[in-house]
Amino acid sequence: MARVILFHKPFGVLSQFTDKGTEGSPRPTLSGFIDAPGFYPAGRLDRDSEGLMVLTDDGRLQARIANPKHKMAKTYLVQVEGAPDAGAVARLAKGVTLKDGLTRPAQVNQIDAPDPLWPRNPPVRFRKSVPDHWLRITISEGRNRQVRRMTAHVGLPCLRLIRVQIGQWRLNHLAPGAWRYADADGP
Numbered sequence: 001m002a003r004v005i006l007f008h009k010p011f012g013v014l015s016q017f018t019d020k021g022t023e024g025s026p027r028p029t030l031s032g033f034i035d036a037p038g039f040y041p042a043g044r045l046d047r048d049s050e051g052l053m054v055l056t057d058d059g060r061l062q063a064r065i066a067n068p069k070h071k072m073a074k075t076y077l078v079q080v081e082g083a084p085d086a087g088a089v090a091r092l093a094k095g096v097t098l099k100d101g102l103t104r105p106a107q108v109n110q111i112d113a114p115d116p117l118w119p120r121n122p123p124v125r126f127r128k129s130v131p132d133h134w135l136r137i138t139i140s141e142g143r144n145r146q147v148r149r150m151t152a153h154v155g156l157p158c159l160r161l162i163r164v165q166i167g168q169w170r171l172n173h174l175a176p177g178a179w180r181y182a183d184a185d186g187p
Contacts, residue, residue: 002058002184005039006169009053010176011120015044030055033177042066043074043166046145050120051076051163052171054182061184065166071104071140075165076147077114078135079124080156084110088154092137096153100143103150107138114162118176124159132159
């Protein structure tokens, strides 16, 4: 039977167990947080993004979660620079054309800032002259840095990106750097 781990990836952590980069000092990886042999990430989350990662010991479940052909929904809370207008939200929802093609339609809503929201290290830049707002965006594909590229495409650069849900699994109140076992069929 498949086993699943839900992990709250902190900002700056690689979504892999080893650092194969060329930088001088090793970067933080999953191995600094998760000591459970046989588990592998089902998908990736950029180093400068935070939030929910699902890990499993079952290759078929890993493929079902990570492969875009299965269209598993992923939901993000996105802090953007600027004020989203109805046109920008509609374009994101309809799908935008990026360098690698048209994105699938997304669910997009402007929301209040999440509460509670843990501090990020380093903190998000703040500019008095430019407002920031939050969006909840759900996509059913997972291109490289897709949500960041989508918001930038409509003139709303991403300041902070937090994945809060993958399929039926939710981040809920899992603290940054913490993990727990979950049911393979859902929370």
